Amino acid sequence: MRKPLLRLHGLTKAYPGVLANDDISFEIGEGQMHALLGENGAGKSTLVKMIYGLVRPDRGEMILRDKPYAPSQPSEARRAGVAMVFQHFSLFDAMDVAENVALGMENPPSLRDLAQRIRDVSEEYGLPLDPTRLVGDLSAGERQRVEIVRCLLQDPKLLIMDEPTSVLTPQEVDILFRTLRQLAAEGTAILYISHKLEEIRALCDEATILRGGRKVATCDPREKSARELAELMVGQVLTPPEKPDKPKGAVLLEVDNLSLKSNNAFGTSLKDISFKLHAGEVLGIAGVAGNGQDELLLMLSGELLAPAGQVRLKGEGIGQLGPNARRVRGLVAAPEERLGHAAAPDMSLTENALLSGVARKGLAKRGFINWAATEAFAREVIAKFDVRTPGPHVLARALSGGNLQKFVIGREIELAPDVIVVNQPTWGVDAAAAAFIRQALLDLAAKGAGVVVISQDLDELLEVADSFAALNEGRLSPVRPAKGLTVDEIGLMMGGAHDMQPAHEGAA
Numbered sequence: 001m002r003k004p005l006l007r008l009h010g011l012t013k014a015y016p017g018v019l020a021n022d023d024i025s026f027e028i029g030e031g032q033m034h035a036l037l038g039e040n041g042a043g044k045s046t047l048v049k050m051i052y053g054l055v056r057p058d059r060g061e062m063i064l065r066d067k068p069y070a071p072s073q074p075s076e077a078r079r080a081g082v083a084m085v086f087q088h089f090s091l092f093d094a095m096d097v098a099e100n101v102a103l104g105m106e107n108p109p110s111l112r113d114l115a116q117r118i119r120d121v122s123e124e125y126g127l128p129l130d131p132t133r134l135v136g137d138l139s140a141g142e143r144q145r146v147e148i149v150r151c152l153l154q155d156p157k158l159l160i161m162d163e164p165t166s167v168l169t170p171q172e173v174d175i176l177f178r179t180l181r182q183l184a185a186e187g188t189a190i191l192y193i194s195h196k197l198e199e200i201r202a203l204c205d206e207a208t209i210l211r212g213g214r215k216v217a218t219c220d221p222r223e224k225s226a227r228e229l230a231e232l233m234v235g236q237v238l239t240p241p242e243k244p245d246k247p248k249g250a251v252l253l254e255v256d257n258l259s260l261k262s263n264n265a266f267g268t269s270l271k272d273i274s275f276k277l278h279a280g281e282v283l284g285i286a287g288v289a290g291n292g293q294d295e296l297l298l299m300l301s302g303e304l305l306a307p308a309g310q311v312r313l314k315g316e317g318i319g320q321l322g323p324n325a326r327r328v329r330g331l332v333a334a335p336e337e338r339l340g341h342a343a344a345p346d347m348s349l350t351e352n353a354l355l356s357g358v359a360r361k362g363l364a365k366r367g368f369i370n371w372a373a374t375e376a377f378a379r380e381v382i383a384k385f386d387v388r389t390p391g392p393h394v395l396a397r398a399l400s401g402g403n404l405q406k407f408v409i410g411r412e413i414e415l416a417p418d419v420i421v422v423n424q425p426t427w428g429v430d431a432a433a434a435a436f437i438r439q440a441l442l443d444l445a446a447k448g449a450g451v452v453v454i455s456q457d458l459d460e461l462l463e464v465a466d467s468f469a470a471l472n473e474g475r476l477s478p479v480r481p482a483k484g485l486t487v488d489e490i491g492l493m494m495g496g497a498h499d500m501q502p503a504h505e506g507a508a
Contacts, residue, residue, distance in 0.1 A: 002029025005189045006051070006069070006158055011060035013046050020046040022213045023060070028158065031187045033180065035200045035221055038210035039233050039402070039432060044193055047210070048160050051191070052084045053077040065157070075106060081157035085147045085164060093136030093266045100135055101150045121152050125179045136266035140290045141172040148179070159183065160191045165199060168288065170458065170488065177203055195431065196459070197226035209233055230431040249279025252450040253300075253331070253419050258310045260299055268292040270299060271474045277419065277450040282441065284465030284482060285454045286494050292474040293454050294336065297423045300452070301333035302326045313419065324359040330418030332356070334408050336427065336454075338401065342408045345397035349389065352396050353378035353411055360415045377414070385410030386436065402433040409437050413444055420444060421452040426460060438464050458490055470494045 006028045013021045021043045028034045038044045049055040051062065053071030062069040064080055071077040074084075091100050098115045102108035109117070115131035122129035127145040135143060144164065151159060161180070165173045180190055180203065192204055200207060200221045207221040209232045217232050224232075253276070260270040270292055277283050287293055298304040299311070301323050308317035313331050323333070335341045343352045354374045358364050363374045378392035385406045389399055396404060405426070412420055425441065426434035442464055445451045454471075455461050461468065465482040470493035477493050 002032050004028070004063075005030045005032075005065060007063040008047075008051075009061050009063070011047065011050060011057045011062070013050065013055060013057050019213050021050070021057070024210070024213075024215050025060075026208045026215060026218055028189050028191060029206075030157075030189055031184045032206060033184050033190045033192060033204040035204040035207035036191055036193045036210070037197075037200065037207055037229060037233055042210040042233070043213040044210060048084065048162065048191065048193065051077070051158075052082060052160060078106070078154055078156075081155070082160070083151035083154050083156035083158070084160040085144070085151055085162065087162040089143050089147055091135045091143055091146060094134070096132055096134055097129060097138075097146050098131040100146055101131070101153065104150045105153070117153060118149055122149050125149075125152060125182060126175060127179055140288050141168050144168070144176075152183075156188060158189045158191060160193070162193045163195070164192070165194065165196060168456075170490070172288075173199075195429070195434070196457075197221075197229045197431070198459075200229065201226060233431060248281060249448065251276050252279055252314055253277040253452075254312045255300075256310050256312075258299070258306055260295065260304060260306055262292075262295050263298070263304060264294075267295055268474045270295050273299075273476045275469060275476060275479050277452060279418075279448045279450060280445050282445050282451040282453060282464050282466050283479065284461035284468045285452065285471060285476070286456065286458060286461055286468070286490055287454070287471035288456065288494055291471045291494075293423055293471060295474070296471065296476075297333055297335055297421055297454060300331070300421045301335070302331075327356065327360045327415065327417075331421070332360070332412045332415050332417040332419070333421040334412050334423070334425065336423040338404050338408060339397060343396040343404060346395060348393050348395055349382065349387075349399075349407060350375045350378040350392040352407075353381065353392070356411055357415060360417075381407055381410040381414050384414065385440070402429045405429050406433055406437060409440065413440055417444075417449055419450045419452070421454070423454040424457075425453060425455065426457065427455075434460070461490075 004027045009025050011021050011024045024047060036044050046055060050057050053074045053076050056072065069080060071080065098111050098118060101118060102111065102114055108114055118129060118131040122145065127149060129142065129145050129149055135146065164176060168176060184190055194200055204221050207219055208215060209217045211233060221229060255273050255275055258270060258273045262269045268291055295304065299306055302321055303323060306319035308319040311319040313329055318326055318329065339345045344355065354363055354369065357377055361377055363370050375392050381387065382389060382392060387407045388403050399407065409422065409425055426437050438460065441451050441453065453461065453464060462482060467479050468482040468485055469479045470477045470490065472494060
């Protein structure tokens with residue numbers, strides 16, 4: 001039996017109209033790899049915020065190393081030996097690694113001494129890192145190393161990891177897992193949050209599962225299948241049917257030798273991008289964050305303009321057309337960033353439905369908005385895509401991440417497009433919502449639409465894609481049939497091995 005490091009007894013936290021955590025109790029042992037599982041809205045975020053001092057519980061207590069533990073802010077948690085690597089990195093692109101690490105420390109040493117400590121710790125744990133490099137020049141995996149090393153410099157007794165592999169290649173995941181296992185062997189406890197259940201089964205020796213704010217089970221994930229874990233989290237899980245082989249339809253979207261400068265100083269410019277998308281085809285595009293995914297979506301959606309002849313929709317040059325003009329012609333897009341890009345946070349769902357549907361659904365005439373039709377459109381999306389919300393009057397920012405994602409994807413699908421481009425369609429979304437979104441995209445393709453799915457989730461791409469390519473430093477690999485591809489082959493393609501020969505016939 002492991003000696004308990006952190007004990008939670010009856011933790012409860014309520015917000016107006018929502019009981020986020022209801023009487024949660026469990027233990028995390030020293031050196032234990034402990035998973036925290038649950039669908040979106042299950043209470044995971046609130047629970048770890050209480051452990052890290054960002055939220056105060058209404059009731060209950062925490063015991064850390066046999067002493068009462070009630071941090072009022074993260075600095076108190078860090079002093080007690082609790083560190084956290086967040087899903088969204090908090091780094092400044094224009095500063096170097098050492099400067100970013102110093103900002104997260106209470107009493108940082110001189111930058112020279114700190115740089116040497118960063119080198120020593122990064123080498124000790126197999127996380128190579130140059131403290132003098134600008135963060136804006138780092139890959140997503142290297143940025144994560146900065147966050148982890150910043151935590152390790154605090155000598156934590158408990159390290160909380162929130163969706164740590166969402167921006168990593170399979171090879172980088174292996175490096176991270178080696179580091180976490182080394183930390184656990186040295187006695188550091190890991191509280192690991194992820195929607196990737198096979199990762200949980202491979203890495204963790206215990207899992208606590210939340211549903212609706214309550215603990216429903218604690219188990220050894222190695223003794224459960226991924227499906228059994230998912231059903232504990234959300235109940236019945238939708239299994240998509242086997243994808244049948246099908247002939248390619250007519251070319252709907254074509255990009256021909258396109259190079260385009262990024263509009264972000266720290267972005268990645270596109271270099272010689274070429275591909276064809278056919279009717280009924282799902283094209284999966286993989287890549288670690290920061291390799292041109294955002295720029296590719298902006299170029300296809302019309303937010304970044306390109307030479308007209310190099311981007312064609314159903315034979316028409318559209319490179320110089322903006323987003324609304326492309327929507328009218330049948331190309332819609334859903335970007336990765338939900339709040340602020342895919343949806344306006346302080347607008348209602350009705351107003352957000354108007355933003356993307358006004359042109360294609362004819363929701364305005366002679367400058368006047370048809371609010372009845374717009375609200376009906378929003379209600380249609382909410383009903384068809386099981387968006388959990390009191391109604392279309394609710395602000396977008398009030399929805400959970402999973403429900404907002406279902407609304408955003410549903411809104412675009414309900415426009416009946418010829419082509420839809422989605423970036424990270426199920427990022428941070430629970431198993432049930434993810435299965436629902438994937439099936440909706442497959443259903444759209446079955447009706448003859450072309451679908452481009454840009455994702456860092458390789459399991460997702462292998463599940464939905466008919467054909468596959470990878471982005472690396474703004475270059476797109478040749479498109480290959482997805483059937484028969486291995487995760488190792490995909491990882492190499494994501495790492496830049498674009499000259500790999502197709503493993504089977506019919507590859508393009």
